[in-house]
Amino acid sequence: MSSSRPYSSRPYLARALYQWLLDNDLTPYIVVDAEQPGVEVPRQFVQNGQIVLNLSPGAVRDLFIESDALGFSARFGGVPMQVMVPTSALVAIYARENGVGMVFGHEPVLAPAETPESGPGLTSVDGEVDAGEEEGEAPQAEAPPRKGKPSLRVIK
Numbered sequence: 001m002s003s004s005r006p007y008s009s010r011p012y013l014a015r016a017l018y019q020w021l022l023d024n025d026l027t028p029y030i031v032v033d034a035e036q037p038g039v040e041v042p043r044q045f046v047q048n049g050q051i052v053l054n055l056s057p058g059a060v061r062d063l064f065i066e067s068d069a070l071g072f073s074a075r076f077g078g079v080p081m082q083v084m085v086p087t088s089a090l091v092a093i094y095a096r097e098n099g100v101g102m103v104f105g106h107e108p109v110l111a112p113a114e115t116p117e118s119g120p121g122l123t124s125v126d127g128e129v130d131a132g133e134e135e136g137e138a139p140q141a142e143a144p145p146r147k148g149k150p151s152l153r154v155i156k
Contacts, residue, residue, distance in 0.1 A: 007067055010087045010104050015065045017093045017102055018055065026095035028055040030070075031103075036089035038069070042076040050091065053083065 014030075021028040030053050032039060034046040041051050053074075055063060060072035060083075071084045094101025 008087055010090055011065055011067050011070070013102060013104070014070065014087070014090060014093050018065065021093075021095050021101070022057070024095075026097050026100075028093060029053065029096050029101075030055055030085070030093050031091040032085050033089045033091050036086060038084065038086040039089050040082065040084040042081055042083075045076065054096070055093075 018028050032041060032051050032053060033049065034041055034043070034051050035049045041053070045051050054060070055072070057063075060074045063072040064070060067087065069084055069086045070090065071082065073080060073082055075081070090104060092101060092103040
């Protein structure tokens with residue numbers, strides 16, 4: 001770990017939620033900010049600067065979720081493609097079936113002398129994403145995450 005700033009929590013949370021969704025027989029979808037540098041996605045499915053991608057084991061091959069990016073191979077309209085998403089472009093991960101998941105807030109960049117207590121604040125997590133995509137349809141873009149004060153909700 002670098003002494004100048006902590007690692008992003010986003011890839012750790014994404015890996016954990018991905019595994020939890022699979023363990024509960026749910027279909028993991030991600031929302032990606034396709035406008036960020038380094039994002040390699042099928043541009044024909046990008047809407048309003050975002051794209052929704054199915055990460056289920058039957059839809060992707062060679063999935064990896066590392067500290068700096070996630071990636072996989074998949075077919076879009078029968079054409080194979082390598083997808084690459086920097087972790088900073090990962091907007092949300094959720095279950096297609098019920099929308100349960102997480103929208104990622106903006107992570108602060110801490111200077112070496114700052115701590116979460118004295119710096120700009122801790123990473124926030126807010127709301128859920130509504131899936132809204134029918135089986136068999138091409139990936140669709142989601143509405144941008146809600147603005148305002150972050151909130152957490154207990155899911156039973």
